[in-house]
Amino acid sequence: MIAMSRLARRASILLAAITLTAGCAPGLSTPPDFATDSGSEGGATTETSAPPAGPPAIAAPADDLSWTDCTTRISAAAGVPAPAGVKLECASFQAPMDPIGGGTGQLSIGAVKASSTSTPTDAGPVVFTTGSDLPSSLQLPAWLHRSGVDILAKHPIVAVDRRGMGSSDPIECRNPADRRDMRDQTQFSSGNDPVSRLGAITLTATTDCTDALANNAAYNNAHAGEDLEKLRSTWDVPALALIGVGNGAQVALSFAGAHPDKVARLVLDSPLPLTIGAEAAAQQALAGAQDALDVFAAQCAASACALGPDPKAAVTALLDDARADRGPAGMSVAVLVNAIITALGYPQGDGAENTRRLADALNAARGGDAGALTELVRAAEARTGTDGEFINRCSDEFNRPTPDRVRELVVAWGKQYPQFGSVAALNLVKCLNWPTSAEPTEPKELKVDVLLMGARNNPIVGSEGVAATAATVINAGATSRRVMWQGVGNGASIYSACAMPPLLSYLGEGNLPQTDTFCPA
Incomplete structure (x- = not known):
């Protein structure tokens, strides 16, 4: 019977490999089944009287953290009120500074738990992380305003912030003037070479931050994964159920690769490979931003939005003015680009509402009223412009381009992606001086x-x-299924209610859907 079970397992993996090889290009080469609530209990069976082995149960903590109600504070920080009947609670736990390298010291990791009046008191938690993209604790309330609250009927959700971000111990190490110049990509400084100008500022910022940190090598994906292991051991549970979105998917995969026996569920939403180089990662994000802008412009035109019949041209004109130092309220082009991309990546309301909100803010700024756009800028900076975000992002980067390569990309990407390309290329300069971490390895099992x-x-x-x-999943001996959403945003699980049925089914018993799932915009 053991031999038969192994054969069935290998056959399942081989079938998944054949299926995924056929669709290895971005998107799906063959349209999968439309989203459905059925078909979530597939998989090979064997003739045996014993129940088939499944993934570990999602266990309740034997020794929980000391939670304190923080619903009002977290909701206010996220700019989203908690849904009726939902409570947010805050706690922290101490994690070793460098469990990988063996260094001394500890630091505080923040966590926020969401539960509702229908959440079973003895239910095990689902752990949620967005990594360094933005604090997990700020994305959680936004998710709960969509379909994330559906999970609370079975499990509480615990959002874990990365080191130095959100509710974890904050880090402030850059001079405020350097932080501002990095935000503006030194647009308003003298000199003809923006790469050299920005490089000089980031060198100072890097020196200040590495001097301020007890161990600058302890802020990468691998160490963030070890913080999840510390949470697991603190809870005294055999395994964690993990949902990682964006960079959080890399954190979750790092944990799973290092602790394969301690994973109950693994959801990787909008992942990047652990071993992707800095330039490739930047170009993938840039292509996604360009696609998102195109969708925004099409939706804007179709709804007769405030930007007029050619919204993309209106956005381009606004960005060109900013490049020429005529930006609304004196904004640099980098600040304006960051605000637009952040608004597209983390939409508020449904797609039509977010399109209207962004269009109204941009159009008002064209007319001289930059108030609404300034609020978008402030929200983007608060979420993505902190020193903790700078440290974590740079710690994860490797195979960085040279300054001369960045100069080439400023020109090449500026032509290929005229709205965002030059800004994305210059952003690569920000981490060029950061000490390089050891190159990560893909999970072996x-x-x-x-x-x-x-x-x-x-x-x-x-x-x-x-x-x-x-x-990567196939090479590590596991099977996967995909849920692909055709909309705009960072995370299908966050912004598409259609993605929730297969997610809930998988969290329930650990069974994958029988087919890939297609979710319309």
């Missing part, structure tokens, strides 16, 4: 099947990482 998700128009990480991560 995964002991649970993996649910992969992705958004067709993802302006934060792009969409190409889903297919590459599917190959």
Whole structure:
């Protein structure tokens, strides 16, 4: 019977490999079944009287954290009120500074738990992370305003912030003037070479931050994964159920690769491969941002939005003015680009509402009223412009381009992606001086099947990482299925209610859908 079970397992993996190889290009080469609530209990069976082995149960903590109600504070920080009947609670736990390298010291990791009046008191939690894209604790309330609250009927959700971000111990190490100049990509400084100007500022910022940190090597994906292991051991549970979105998917995959026996569920939403280089990652995100802008412009025109019959031309004109130092309220082009991409990547309301909101803000700024656009800028900076975000992002980057290569990309990407390309290229300069971490390795073994998700128009990480991560899952001996959403945003699980049925089914018993799932925009 053991031999038969192994043969069935290998046959299942081989079938998944054949299926995914046929669709290895970004998106799906063969349209999968439309989203459905059925078909979530597939998989090979063997003739045996014993129940088939499944993934570990999602267990309740034997020794929980000390939670304190923080519904009002977290909701206010996220700009989204908690849904009726939902409570947010905050806690922290101490994690070793460097469990990988063996260094000394500890730091505080923040967590936020969401539960509702219908959440069973003895239910095990689902752990949620968005990594360094933005604090997990700020994305959680936005998710709960969509379909994330559906999970609370079975499990509480615990969002874990990366080191130095959100509710974890904050880090402030850059001079405020350097932080501002990095935000503006030194647009308003003298000199003809923006790469050299920005490089000089980031060198100072890097020196200041590495001097301020007890261990600058302890802020990468691998160490963030070890923080999840510390949470697991603190809870005294055998395994974690993980949902990682964007960079959070890399964190979750790092944990799963290092601790394959301690994973109950693994959902990788909008992932990037652990071993992707800095330039490739930047170009994938840039392509996703361009796709998102195109969708925004089409939706805007179709709804007769405030930007007029050619919204893309209106956005381009606004960006050109900013490049020429005539930006609204004196904004640099980098600040304006970051605000637009952040608004597209983390939409508020449904697609039509977010399109209208962004269009109204941009149009008002064209007319001289930059108030609404300034609020978008402030929200983007608060979520993506902190020193903790700078440190974590740079710690994850490797195979960085040279300054001369960045100069080439400023020109090449500026032509290929005229709205966002030059800004994306210059952003690569920000981490050029950061000490390089050891190159990560892909997981050699995964002991649970993996649910992969992705958004067709993802302006934060792009969409190409889903297919590459599917190959990683196969190579690690596991099976995966994909849920692909055709909308705009960073995370199908966050922004598409259609993605929730297969997610809930997988969380329930660990069974993947029988087929890939297609979710319309």
